[in-house]
Amino acid sequence: MRKTYSGYIAIIGSTNAGKSTLMNRIMERKVSIVSHKVQTTRTRLRAVKMVGDRQLIFVDTPGVFKPARRLDRAMVGAAMDAVSDADAILLVIDAKKGITDTVRNLVAKIKGHKNLFVALNKVDSIRKQELLPIAAELTQMADFKEIFMISALKNDGIKQVLNSLAAVMPESPYLFDAKDASDVPDALYLSELTREKIYRYIHQELPYHINVLTERVEVDDEGILDIYQKISVQNEAHKKIVIGHGGVQLKQIGTAARHDIQDQWGVNARLHLFVRVEPDWENKAENYEEQGLVFNK
Numbered sequence: 543m544r545k546t547y548s549g550y551i552a553i554i555g556s557t558n559a560g561k562s563t564l565m566n567r568i569m570e571r572k573v574s575i576v577s578h579k580v581q582t583t584r585t586r587l588r589a590v591k592m593v594g595d596r597q598l599i600f601v602d603t604p605g606v607f608k609p610a611r612r613l614d615r616a617m618v619g620a621a622m623d624a625v626s627d628a629d630a631i632l633l634v635i636d637a638k639k640g641i642t643d644t645v646r647n648l649v650a651k652i653k654g655h656k657n658l659f660v661a662l663n664k665v666d667s668i669r670k671q672e673l674l675p676i677a678a679e680l681t682q683m684a685d686f687k688e689i690f691m692i693s694a695l696k697n698d699g700i701k702q703v704l705n706s707l708a709a710v711m712p713e714s715p716y717l718f719d720a721k722d723a724s725d726v727p728d729a730l731y732l733s734e735l736t737r738e739k740i741y742r743y744i745h746q747e748l749p750y751h752i753n754v755l756t757e758r759v760e761v762d763d764e765g766i767l768d769i770y771q772k773i774s775v776q777n778e779a780h781k782k783i784v785i786g787h788g789g790v791q792l793k794q795i796g797t798a799a800r801h802d803i804q805d806q807w808g809v810n811a812r813l814h815l816f817v818r819v820e821p822d823w824e825n826k827a828e829n830y831e832e833q834g835l836v837f838n839k
């Protein structure tokens with residue numbers, strides 16, 4: 543019988559390093575939401591990529607940072623769990639920021655792993671000669687198999703990453719049906735698309751205090767999806783901002799999310815958004831479970 547190869551690759555790194563952008567670039571479509579803000583990704587998101595006949599299961603993770611809230615702890619916990627199961631680890635570093643304390647701490651935690659790779663990302667925005675000292679320092683820090691210089695945004699250097707990772711995948715039956723590009727539950731995926739628009743249109747800190755939960759998806763006779771989502775905010779003032787004057791803000795969020803859903807899925811959809819004041823959403827298990835996060839009591 544022909545040999546098959548399949549394994550997990552954890553994409554980890556500081557928040558805002560470009561992990562989700564890289565994940566989407568690898569998949570050639572949007573699997574994971576992206577924003578210019580830190581702490582965008584809140585849970586692990588898996589996507590399956592075939593490189594020749596080798597199966598690569600990528601796990602995008604929340605950025606690692608110093609956790610303060612319960613949600614933060616669950617996010618960082620999800621990232622570290624992904625690492626412990628991984629056949630290979632791809633550490634993503636924002637080359638503009640270089641080796642920060644967070645990166646240093648992270649490397650200390652993962653340095654025993656046998657398939658350690660690092661991608662210096664955002665090379666489009668820094669000069670080549672600035673990369674060399676960073677690379678030199680990294681080789682002192684751990685036994686990286688390879689240091690890639692990439693731009694996830696400009697699609698530069700991605701092929702090399704894929705080929706090198708494919709080469710270290712263990713011999714194994716396929717762990718996922720090759721047709722399943724992503725095992726993100728649809729409800730979560732839909733919630734994520736809306737949450738991304740909240741990050742896009744609502745400024746400053748507010749998005750971090752907001753949660754989106756897909757409560758129901760119905761399909762009518764014409765195949766049009768009715769998607770009902772609850773946007774949880776912490777107080778009346780936040781609700782006002784999310785809805786906006788005369789509802790314009792919520793409309794902008796809803797329209798953008800609906801377009802995205804339609805584009806990504808090739809379906810027609812109506813998106814029904816309800817904003818609810820739920821001061822305690824961060825302390826409710828249901829808001830963690832859809833996202834696959836562990837709710838620590």
Ligand SMILES: Nc1nc2c(ncn2[C@@H]2O[C@H](COP(=O)(O)OP(=O)(O)OP(=O)(O)O)[C@@H](O)[C@H]2O)c(=O)[nH]1
Binds near residue numbers: 578580581
């Ligand atoms: N210039 C440049 N910007 C990039 C590149 N890759 C990602 N970005 C930008 O960096 C920002 C953060 O990207 P994300 O992919 O959300 O980062 P992340 O590491 O997933 O962040 P968290 O989910 O918060 O941990 C976005 O504004 C991206 O457009 C790159 O190669 N070059």
Ligand SMILES: [Mg+2]
Binds near residue numbers: 582583605
């Ligand atoms: Mg992310």
